[in-house]
Each structure stands twice: as C-alpha cells, then as structure tokens.
Amino acid sequence: MTKLTHQWYASWFDTPYYHILYKDRDYSEAQLFMDNLTNYLNLPEKGKILDLACGKGRHSIYLNTLGYDVTGIDLSEQSIAAAKSYENDSLHFEVHDMTKPYPKRFDAVFNLFTSFGYFEDESCNLKTIKAIKSELNTYGFGVIDFMNVKYVIDNLVAENIKTVNDIEFHQKRRLENGYIVKDISFTAEDKSFEFQERVKALNLKDFKILFEKAGVHLLDVFGDYKLQAYHPESSERLIMIFK
Known part of the structure; x- marks a missing residue:
C-alpha cells in the first residue's frame, strides 16, 4: 500500500x-x-x-x-x-x-x-x-x-466511487478539526494507493x-x-x- x-x-x-x-x-x-x-x-x-x-x-x-x-x-x-x-x-x-x-x-x-x-x-x-x-x-x-x-458542508457527499480510465477512486469526505477532508483510495498498475486532501474550512x-x-x-x-x-x-x- x-x-x-x-x-x-x-x-x-x-x-x-x-x-x-x-x-x-x-x-x-x-x-x-x-x-x-x-x-x-x-x-x-x-x-x-x-x-x-x-x-x-x-x-x-x-x-x-x-x-x-x-x-x-x-x-x-x-x-x-x-x-x-x-x-x-x-x-x-x-x-x-x-x-x-x-x-x-x-x-x-x-x-x-x-x-x-x-x-x-x-x-x-x-x-x-x-x-x-x-x-x-x-x-x-x-x-x-x-x-x-x-454550501459545501451542507451538500457534502460522505462517500462515493468515481471510475475514470478504468480506475475506481473510492472517495470519503468529512469535516474534521476545521478542515474539509477527502480520503482517496484506489488500485492502479497492480498497486494500492491512498491519498488525502485537506482544505481549511475558511x-x-x-x-x-x-x-x-x-x-x-x-x-x-x-x-x-x-x-x-x-x-x-x-x-x-x-x-x-x-x-
């Protein structure tokens, strides 16, 4: 991973x-x-x-x-x-x-x-x-x-899967400690990846x-x-x- x-x-x-x-x-x-x-x-x-x-x-x-x-x-x-x-x-x-x-x-x-x-x-x-x-x-x-x-928080989609170029991106979103956080996990080229986006909720x-x-x-x-x-x-x- x-x-x-x-x-x-x-x-x-x-x-x-x-x-x-x-x-x-x-x-x-x-x-x-x-x-x-x-x-x-x-x-x-x-x-x-x-x-x-x-x-x-x-x-x-x-x-x-x-x-x-x-x-x-x-x-x-x-x-x-x-x-x-x-x-x-x-x-x-x-x-x-x-x-x-x-x-x-x-x-x-x-x-x-x-x-x-x-x-x-x-x-x-x-x-x-x-x-x-x-x-x-x-x-x-x-x-x-x-x-x-x-607006973003009121319309936040907690979890979804987006498929692009045959890659299934699993996305989970939440508000955490004043940040809007998105966890992204996927498998590509026989490897599993996890990334996280964090943006201050200003x-x-x-x-x-x-x-x-x-x-x-x-x-x-x-x-x-x-x-x-x-x-x-x-x-x-x-x-x-x-x-």
Missing part, C-alpha cells in the same frame, strides 16, 4: 492519478469565469497576470489567448514541466512556493478554484496573502476563488481577518463564476477581489 499524506498537496498533485481523477473538470465554465473576471477588473491590454497554483496551466493558457502576459507558478514540478510545453513570449511557467513573494509585479494575481487553505501550518495562509500584496503593482487586484464552506469572516492582518482591502465578493451576488447559504463559490 502506497500511502502519502505528509504535505498532501506536494505528493498528490505530483502524481498522474490526480490529473486522471479530475480530468472531467468543466473547461467552458472556467473560461467563462476568466472572461467575466478580466472584464470586471478592466485589466489593461497585454496586462500582466500571475496565476498562483496554476497546475498544468489550463487557466494561464486561456488567459494568454485573451492577450494577457501570464506567469503561472506551482509547487508541482511535474505539472510545471507539462505546462512549459505551452510557453511563449508572453506565457511563462515556474516552480515556486506561493507563500513566498514572486519577484515581479502584476496587474492581477489570481488564486483560482480553491487553491488555498492547504497548509498544515496555518500561518502560511497569511503569508500567501501578504505575498500576493507584494506581487501587485500600484493598480493591481488580488483574486481568491474559494469554495463556499457552508469562511468570509476568516478571510476578512486574514486580509486585515495582511493589510489588504476587500473590494467585492461574488458567489459564482457569472459574478452574481454572494449568498452565504446558497452560493457555490466565495470569490473575493482585493487590493
């Missing part, structure tokens, strides 16, 4: 099985979100965007097709290696820890699709927001797109406290990728614009 839980995001995200499990994510929805978000922010032509925790770069690549100069960073060496095949003069990828400031300034810094709250050391949440602040130019905007924790109040400590100002909050109003009880997302 291969069981990897220490710094789960560093090990799980670097396996091919992570990308297999989530291969059916909705690209059209993601592109709609990018269209809506960049229009709302009114970013300058050829504006510079930093995509934090970019994975294999699907959002960075799309933002680049809209005319933006995009840098994608991620902790996963394998994901960045895959993303680098798409690089051009205005699209770059680099292995980098998002809790540490990236040494350039941007018109926008995006942290998308619940790529926050992974850390076992909770001080890293504040470090990440402080890093975003340092990465923004004078007119830049920070964006964190997080799950709406109440709500809007928690983020406001982090923003205040980091010295950034919350400008707007949206509840979905169409940028409709945020409702604590029913919105699927918690999308925060700050600077």
Whole structure:
C-alpha cells in the first residue's frame, strides 16, 4: 500500500492519478469565469497576470489567448514541466512556493478554484496573502476563488466511487478539526494507493481577518463564476477581489 499524506498537496498533485481523477473538470465554465473576471477588473491590454497554483496551466493558457502576459507558478514540478510545453513570449511557467513573494509585479494575481487553505501550518495562509500584496503593482487586484464552506458542508457527499480510465477512486469526505477532508483510495498498475486532501474550512469572516492582518482591502465578493451576488447559504463559490 502506497500511502502519502505528509504535505498532501506536494505528493498528490505530483502524481498522474490526480490529473486522471479530475480530468472531467468543466473547461467552458472556467473560461467563462476568466472572461467575466478580466472584464470586471478592466485589466489593461497585454496586462500582466500571475496565476498562483496554476497546475498544468489550463487557466494561464486561456488567459494568454485573451492577450494577457501570464506567469503561472506551482509547487508541482511535474505539472510545471507539462505546462512549459505551452510557453511563449508572453506565457511563462515556474516552480515556486506561493507563500513566498514572486519577484515581479502584476496587474492581477489570481488564486483560482480553491487553491488555498492547504497548509498544515496555518500561518502560511497569511503569508500567501501578504505575498500576493507584494506581487501587485500600484493598480493591481488580488483574486481568491474559494469554495463556499457552508454550501459545501451542507451538500457534502460522505462517500462515493468515481471510475475514470478504468480506475475506481473510492472517495470519503468529512469535516474534521476545521478542515474539509477527502480520503482517496484506489488500485492502479497492480498497486494500492491512498491519498488525502485537506482544505481549511475558511469562511468570509476568516478571510476578512486574514486580509486585515495582511493589510489588504476587500473590494467585492461574488458567489459564482457569472459574478452574481454572494449568498452565504446558497452560493457555490466565495470569490473575493482585493487590493
């Protein structure tokens, strides 16, 4: 049995099985979100965007097709290696820890699709927001797109099996010590694997406290990728614009 839980995001995200499990994510929805978000922010032509925790770069690549100069960073060496095949003069990828400031300034810094709250050391949440602040130019905007924790908990599926590429992924979910936890087990290539995802159950109040400590100002909050109003009880997302 291969069981990897220490710094789960560093090990799980670097396996091919992570990308297999989530291969059916909705690209059209993601592109709609990018269209809506960049229009709302009114970013300058050829504006510079930093995509934090970019994975294999699907959002960075799309933002680049809209005319933006995009840098994608991620902790996963394998994901960045895959993303680098798409690089051009205005699209770059680099292995980098998002809790540490990236040494350039941007018109926008995006942290998308619940790529926050992974850390076992909770001080890293504040470090990440402080890093975003340092990465923004004078007119830049920070964006964190997080799950709406109440909605997720109210609709949590305790257990299910998802079959992808003939692999049966057994998934168990629970709320534990302030984290939303998903245990994932499966067999592939005659080996058994166990992984765990842990995301801090941060709500809007928690983020406001982090923003205040980091010295950034919350400008707007949206509840979905169409940028409709945020409702604590029913919105699927918690999308925060700050600077």
